[in-house]
Each structure stands twice: as C-alpha cells, then as structure tokens.
Amino acid sequence: xxxxxxxxxxxxxxxxxxxxxxxxxxxxxxxxxxxxxxxxxxxxxxxxxxxxxxxxxxxxxxxxxxxxxxxxxxxxxxxxxxxxxxxxxxxxxxxxxxxxxxxxxxxxxxxxxxxxxxxxxxxxxxxxxxxxxxxxxxxxxxxxxxxxxxxxxxxxxxxxxxxxxxxxxxxxxxxxxxxx
Numbered sequence: 001x002x003x004x005x006x007x008x009x010x011x012x013x014x015x016x017x018x019x020x021x022x023x024x025x026x027x028x029x030x031x032x033x034x035x036x037x038x039x040x041x042x043x044x045x046x047x048x049x050x051x052x053x054x055x056x057x058x059x060x061x062x063x064x065x066x067x068x069x070x071x072x073x074x075x076x077x078x079x080x081x082x083x084x085x086x087x088x089x090x091x092x093x094x095x096x097x098x099x100x101x102x103x104x105x106x107x108x109x110x111x112x113x114x115x116x117x118x119x120x121x122x123x124x125x126x127x128x129x130x131x132x133x134x135x136x137x138x139x140x141x142x143x144x145x146x147x148x149x150x151x152x153x154x155x156x157x158x159x160x161x162x163x164x165x166x167x168x169x170x171x172x173x174x175x176x177x178x179x180x
Contacts, residue, residue, distance in 0.1 A: 009037075013044045016172050025170035027148040029163065032174035038151045039124055041174060045149065046122065052076070053112030054122035055105060057084065064091040070129065072100060074108050075122055085129050094129065101133035109139040113146060120147045126160060127153030144168070 020028050028045075032038045046052060054075040059067035066087045073081035082100040087093070112118045121143045130136055137159050144166070152160055154173070164171055 009040065009044050012037075012041055012174065012177055015177065016041065016174075017045065019172065020170045023170040025168055027144060027150075027166070027169045029148075029150050029152050029169050029171045030174065031152040031154045031171065033154050036154075036174050038174060042122070042124055042149065042151055049120050051117055051119045052122055053108075053115060053118040053120075054124075055108055056122075056124050066092055066094055070094060072105050080104070080108065096129045096132065098133045101130055101136035105133070106136045106139040109136075109143050113139070113143045118146070120149065123148070123150040125151035125153055126163070128155060128157050130159060131157055 016028070016030075030038050030041060052075060055072055056075055057070055057072050060069040060071060061067050064087060067085070068087050069083050070085035071081050072084045082104040083097050084100045084105070085094040085096050088095050109121070109123075112121050123140065126140070130140075140159075140163075150163075152163065152171075154175070163169065
C-alpha cells in the first residue's frame with residue numbers, strides 16, 4: 001500500500017497530469033491495487049476542475065470481510081443514491097444489485113451527458129459489480145463523448161478491458177508510480 005503524504009500526492013498529481021497532457025488523449029483512467037490511493041489521487045485532480053458531474057461509489061462496512069453494502073451516488077447530490085451491492089449470507093462476497101446500475105446509475109450518467117454545462121464526467125469506480133449491467137455499461141460508453149476521468153478496479157473484466165483498449169484513453173497505474 002502506498003502512503004500518500006501531501007507532498008507525494010502533489011508530486012503524483014503533477015506527474016499524472018503532465019503525462020496525461022503529453023499523451024494527447026481525451027480521457028484519464030486511474031487504476032491501482034486496493035487502498036493504493038486511487039480515490040485520493042482523483043480527488044486531488046478534481047480540485048482544479050469546475051463543471052463536474054458523475055458517480056461515486058463507496059462501501060458501508062462493519063466487522064465482516066466484505067462490505068455490508070456498496071452505494072452508488074450522484075457526484076453533486078448525495079441524496080441521489082442507491083445500493084449497488086449487498087453482502088452475501090456467508091459474509092465473504094458481494095452480490096450485485098444490477099437494477100440500481102441500470103436505472104439510477106444509467107440515469108445519472110445520461111443526465112450529465114445531456115447537460116451542456118458539464119464538461120467532465122467522473123466515475124469512481126468501475127469494477128466487477130457492473131458485469132451484468134449492460135444498459136449502465138452502454139451509458140458509460142456514451143459519456144466518452146465528453147471528457148472522462150474514471151477510477152478502475154485493478155482486475156480484468158470484459159468491460160474494463162473494453163475501456164482500457166480505447167484509443168482515446170490514458171491509463172495510469174499508480175502502483176507503478178515512481179517519481180522521475
């Protein structure tokens with residue numbers, strides 16, 4: 001796990017943004033292992049942005065291995081939210097709630113994609129829970145008409161592979177970050 005001090009965070013942000021600009025790509029995708037600081041890096045990058053919309057996901061935890069719930073919420077309105085995964089009875093796995101992705105998640109993305117005042121759409125994060133949410137995946141693809149910054153879980157799924165193979169994305173793995 002990478003310890004991200006304020007100084008290291010600023011160095012990482014500068015390095016990522018310089019590399020991203022030099023790449024000439026339109027979209028930035030950030031990946032890394034669990035607890036590597038993906039969301040912290042994203043939040044630091046977003047401090048310089050103004051017209052943002054999108055989706056944030058977060059876990060509700062207790063003392064079990066797997067989170068009790070995973071919640072999806074609107075980037076700009078914490079009251080627009082829904083459960084996208086529930087812990088299994090065994091307490092060790094997550095069961096996706098595909099309907100929430102398909103209705104709430106897809107609707108949020110569609111609204112921001114159609115909003116002329118939003119020029120950057122953020123998703124934190126994309127992983128395995130979306131595997132069966134085809135309508136939601138399609139809305140994610142559509143938002144790439146605008147600028148996108150997204151956090152990807154460091155795993156291989158068909159959808160993550162589809163995103164990382166786009167010609168217009170710059171993918172950074174913060175596990176590989178070494179200050180030049």
